[in-house]
Amino acid sequence: MKRKSLFLLVMTIMMVLLTSCWSKKELTDLSFVSAMGIDKTKDGRYELTFQIINPGNVAGLQGGGGTQSPPVTIYSASGDNLVEASRRASARISRRLYYAHTNLVVIGEKLAREEGINILIDSIDRDPEFRITTSLVIANQSSAADLVKALTPVDKIPANKIMKTLEFTQRKWGENLKVSFQEVMRSLESPGGEALVSGFRLVGNPQQAEKLDNLQQSAPEATLRASGIAVFKNGKLIDWLYNSPARGSVWILDKIQGTDINVDWKEKKEALAYQTVRQKTDVSVKMIKGKPYASVHTRVEGDLGEVEVPVDTRQPAVIKKMEKAAGKEIKKELQTAIKQAQTDKVDIFGFGEALERTRPNQWEKLKSEWDDDVYFPKLDVDVTVEAYIRRTGLRNKSFLSSVKEKQH
Known part of the structure; x- marks a missing residue:
């Protein structure tokens, strides 16, 4: 009898503890937000633009048949803060906004430059549904709404197009970075509060980019493209990096995955194409007679491409x-990037952190004036590069050399 009572007691406890579906969310009650844009209105309110996935339309478009409706639907709402704007969206959306699958957040350039992103990051980080691995980009010469509303070919979900583009261009060219909220937060919490975030902009007519017939052209009139790297200091956008300063900065941060370097040969400019395969960059800072000195050493291996x-x-x-x-x-590219950072007075390369790790006592004395004209802007940086050619392709002797010999 005791055994039977004990068994019933255990079963009762298990039924209570294993009760399921108490927090269930029906798919038909959710709106999956793939991307969110944040802008500031003229009256100082936050405007949120939501890119919501239409599952049936995405499947139909990818399969080559079915409905010809857009794969995403766009809704906008404004409020005095992000929470209010998100809740105000309920007046237009029949389902609850679900952020667990949000892969991208776009912040307008005007908002990033005038107000900064610290408050926005804090608000998003508090939401339990938002993932800190969500990617962050800055709208360059465009509003965040323009980027979120744009429809894109090939990648039917526009948010996926932006993320894949950043991954591909970082791997092949190196003038952009794919960064997450976690990485940006870590950078902004560093001693100098500096961070780098990739930019994206809309090329073409914003109204045309929102239309489905823009995708029915072999050369769409409006497209999205990666554009520059935004430089943040104390949470505010202060400058944009393009070309050599952008790639040089990524290089010093040891995040170059691959790129091409055009090399002069004899009298001809950019005669050789050097394709990097792997590289390793090390940064160190030491004190000599009470003065900081930095060194950047890069070891590169690559192929001769052209x-x-x-x-x-x-x-x-x-x-x-x-x-x-x-x-x-x-x-030359690394030195150009360092010079640009010193002009902007932003230690985006972490020289200060390197000094803090090795000489914490000296760093305590210097950190209050590190980004001022006293230290970092005048810091002596020794740059050394070791480049190696591992392969020359299928041909050792140049085809042009053979042609030249025949002609003589």
Whole structure:
């Protein structure tokens, strides 16, 4: 009898503890937000633009048949803060906004420059549904709403197009960075409060970008493209990096995955294309007679991708000369990036953090004036580059060399 009573007691407890579906969410009651744009209105309110997935339309478009409706629906709402704006959206949306699958947040350039992003990040980080791995981009020469509303070919969900573009261009070119909320938060919490966030902009007519017939053209009139890297200091956008300063900055941060370096050869400009395969960059700072000195060392391995002049790569001396020329070009980009950062007075490379790790006592004395004209803007940085050519392609002797020999 006791055993039977004990069994019933255990079963009762298990039934209570294992009760399921108490917090269930029906799919038909949810609106899946794939991207969210944040702008500031003229009257100082926050305007949120939601990119909501239409599951049936996405499946139909990807399968080549079915409905010709857009794969996403756009809703907007405004409020004095993000929570109010999100709740005000309920007046227009029949389902609850669900942020667990939000892959992208876009912040307007005007808002990032005038007010900053610290308050926005704090608000989003408090929401239990938002993931800190969500990607963050800044709308460059566009509003966040323009980017979120734009329809894109190939990648039917516009948020996926932006994220994949950032991943691909970082891997192949290196002038942009794919960063998450977690990475931006960590950077803004650093001693100098500096951070780098990739920019994206709309090329073409914003009204045309919202139309489905824009996707029915082989060359869409309006497209989205990665554009520059936004530089933040104390949470506010202060500058944009493009071309060499952008790629050089990514390089010093040891985040270059691959890129091409054009190298001069003899009298011809940009005659060689050096394709990087792998690289490793180390940054260190030391104190000499009470003054900080920084060093940046990069070791690069790559392939010879293109040769526009007659050259015989079978000769070791020729390869050595090419490696030296490639290293010189890379060094120029790194120095350009450092000079730009010192002009902006933003230690985006973490020289201060490197000093703090190795010389914490000295750092305590310098940190209050680090970004001022006293230290970082005048910091001596020694840049060294080791470049190696590992492969020259399927041909050792240049085809142009063979042609030249035949002609003579």
